[in-house]
Amino acid sequence: MISATFRKHGVRIAIAAALSLYLGGAHAAETKVTIDNFTFTPAQLNLKVGDTVTWTNHDDIPHTVVSAGKFRSKAMDTDGTFSFTFTAAGDYQYFCSLHPHMTGMIKVE
Amino acid sequence: MSTFDHDHHDDSSNTDPRVSRRRVLECMTWAGTGVLWTVSGGVPRSLGLVGSAMAAEPAGMTFLQISDSHVGFDKPANPNALGTLEEAIAKIKTMPIKPAFMIHTGDISHLSKASEFDDAERIISQAKLDVHYVPGEHDFLDEEIKFYKDRYGKGTKGAGYHSFDASGVHFIGLVNVVDLKAGGLGNLGAEQLAWLEQDLKGRSKSTPIVVFAHIPLWTVYPEWGWGTEDGARALDYLKGFGSVTVLNGHIHQVMQKVEGNVTFHTARSTAFPQPAPGTAPSPGPMKVADDKLRGLLGVASINFKRNDQPLAIIDTPLQG
Numbered sequence: 001m002i003s004a005t006f007r008k009h010g011v012r013i014a015i016a017a018a019l020s021l022y023l024g025g026a027h028a029a030e031t032k033v034t035i036d037n038f039t040f041t042p043a044q045l046n047l048k049v050g051d052t053v054t055w056t057n058h059d060d061i062p063h064t065v066v067s068a069g070k071f072r073s074k075a076m077d078t079d080g081t082f083s084f085t086f087t088a089a090g091d092y093q094y095f096c097s098l099h100p101h102m103t104g105m106i107k108v109e
Numbered sequence: 110m111s112t113f114d115h116d117h118h119d120d121s122s123n124t125d126p127r128v129s130r131r132r133v134l135e136c137m138t139w140a141g142t143g144v145l146w147t148v149s150g151g152v153p154r155s156l157g158l159v160g161s162a163m164a165a166e167p168a169g170m171t172f173l174q175i176s177d178s179h180v181g182f183d184k185p186a187n188p189n190a191l192g193t194l195e196e197a198i199a200k201i202k203t204m205p206i207k208p209a210f211m212i213h214t215g216d217i218s219h220l221s222k223a224s225e226f227d228d229a230e231r232i233i234s235q236a237k238l239d240v241h242y243v244p245g246e247h248d249f250l251d252e253e254i255k256f257y258k259d260r261y262g263k264g265t266k267g268a269g270y271h272s273f274d275a276s277g278v279h280f281i282g283l284v285n286v287v288d289l290k291a292g293g294l295g296n297l298g299a300e301q302l303a304w305l306e307q308d309l310k311g312r313s314k315s316t317p318i319v320v321f322a323h324i325p326l327w328t329v330y331p332e333w334g335w336g337t338e339d340g341a342r343a344l345d346y347l348k349g350f351g352s353v354t355v356l357n358g359h360i361h362q363v364m365q366k367v368e369g370n371v372t373f374h375t376a377r378s379t380a381f382p383q384p385a386p387g388t389a390p391s392p393g394p395m396k397v398a399d400d401k402l403r404g405l406l407g408v409a410s411i412n413f414k415r416n417d418q419p420l421a422i423i424d425t426p427l428q429g
Contacts (some may be wrong), residue, residue: 018399060394062219062250097289098250102335
């Protein structure tokens, strides 16, 4: 009986811990990148696994954000947005596939 | 001036006495003023004097270039891009000499919506001219990238490159808006370059060549992405031809340069102007006073005269 109760508690704690990890817990952050004048600001971000970035295009020309093999937005028209949650550590170089001179970097650890 | 790529002295074998003058002209082009348009002789003229230029009776074959219609664009720089396209087509219909055909150097639509392509077609077809298209980056934004190809891809290769002949002139439409690489410029790619080399092989060097593509094939201003990464390789294949004319769009303003046997020219947009290189924080749409807009939009007509190497390019603003 006693051991069963402990096990029950143990399972609950494990589930809570897993949920908290899955949802990013207190560490998950929402970060914004703006696009003004064909420039990503900030150009570089340092994030934790589980963080989410939302890009917003303020230009009168559509832009995209593309990181080869990682993420690819549709064309964002004026005030259009795109969000991506980083679930794996690594360096994510990205650019606008319409205006490839526009580049940015996101480092996730 | 020093910020431009301006080092073009690769054709040392050229003993043409006009070369030194051409270099001077090149510098004048780069000054970015209207001075160039007063120069004639040995250089395709691009005259601001629309009335007199259009009154002059051109002999030979004339064709038209329109570019960057951006149908669907409705931002402050021009809330009615479809309307100004309509004005451009109306102007074409009143030209005293009916052009043989028209080329469109891309960005037909703004966001690659089916309705934008439909609207563009409805207006452009009113000119009652054959139109040869190449795509701009704004024409490949739909999910499946099929609207452009469905409409304009017939008889073309890859993403839409093709060639054809008209009145003894060989025309080559290139695509430099796909598979762009981070940090880079426009891109033709190995497959298209191989096709180009093959397309030119065995062709008489006296055949006048016209190459048209969306992004300038030469480096106009790399800081804004105005150039083509492997454009120089395409130009290598064109060495030795007596007359080569390269017509581009993308930068929404007239710019011209002569380099050896090659004349480069960019056309105005029919939708909205963009700033001169480096004169604004970005190449985005430039808002000007309402009464100035139509002076910065327009079309170009190009005239070939047989046995007369220079060809005349006349840029016609919608107004002014």
